[in-house]
Amino acid sequence: MASTTQPRSKVRERREDVRRRVLRTTAEMMADGTPYTELPVQRIAERARVARSTFYLHFPDKSRLLIALADEAVEALFGEAVIWWGADHADGVDGVAHAMRQMIAAYREHRRVLHALGEVAGYDPDVAEFWRDRMRRFTEVVQARLDAELRAGTVDPEMDVRTTAQVLIWTVERTISAHCHHDEGTGDERIARTLARTIWLTVYGLPPGPPPERPGSDRSGSGGT
Structure with missing residues (x-):
């Protein structure tokens, strides 16, 4: 049979x-x-x-459906940035700007899902944990690169790499999200270049020196006669 x-x-x-x-x-x-x-x-x-x-x-519920939808969207959003953080950075700010343009384009392509992800994560613990986990994974990528740069002596030795990675990730994600909600695309290049400069100076910029001496000041502390 x-x-x-x-x-x-x-x-x-x-x-x-x-x-x-x-x-x-x-x-x-x-x-x-x-x-x-x-x-x-x-x-x-x-x-x-x-x-x-x-x-x-x-x-099992709409939370799981949203997580399945968001999985692809989040990978698309951060994919190009992951590539940049693993590159040699020989192309300077231009390389960062390229990654930012790709992130902006990915956000626009998946904006409805990503917007829903941010909204639902505010009250749904499963969706919130998914979003935190994805952000944590990307933060670890950035932190690993900053650790390597710190060992190589190419960044400020006082850098707190973990906090710096977190600040960079959330700054980029929040800026792109807010920008795409209020701009139809005319300001994309300006945002991409500004984010690129911000990232580059945060990672490779020189630590700030003493404030410039004001005209007429007496650095010796002796005052005038």
Whole structure:
């Protein structure tokens, strides 16, 4: 008697197909202008042509659905920056600016998902932990490079590499997010160059010297006659 059990590979392919359909459908519905928080599971399932029960087999709740959507978006957002932090930095500020342009472009491409990620992370602990974990991973990439630069003597020996990495990551992410919410693209180059200069000077700039002497001041402390 022939077995009625489907091969595991077929079952896996079907599951992956359902998962892709749900993710693609959700992205399309968001692209139509519907905020993620206003998308009911029932509407997503109907449009993806899957049963509601099948939806929940793949995504136990909408938090897990958003995390699955955001995984690709976050990788796209930070991908080019990871490449720059691993490069030799021979191209100076221009190299950083290129990475910033790519990050801005990635944010614009995935802006609806990334906006939903930031919004939902404010009250959903699972989404918040996902976002913190991704930011932590990227911070570790930057921190490892700053540690190497510190050992090589190419940065300020007083640099707190862990805090510097955190400040750089959050500054870039928050700046790009705010910029893309209020600018349709005309200021992209200005933001990219400004972020690049900020990053470069923070990492490789000389530590500040004493304040310049003001005209007429007496550095000896003896005062006038």
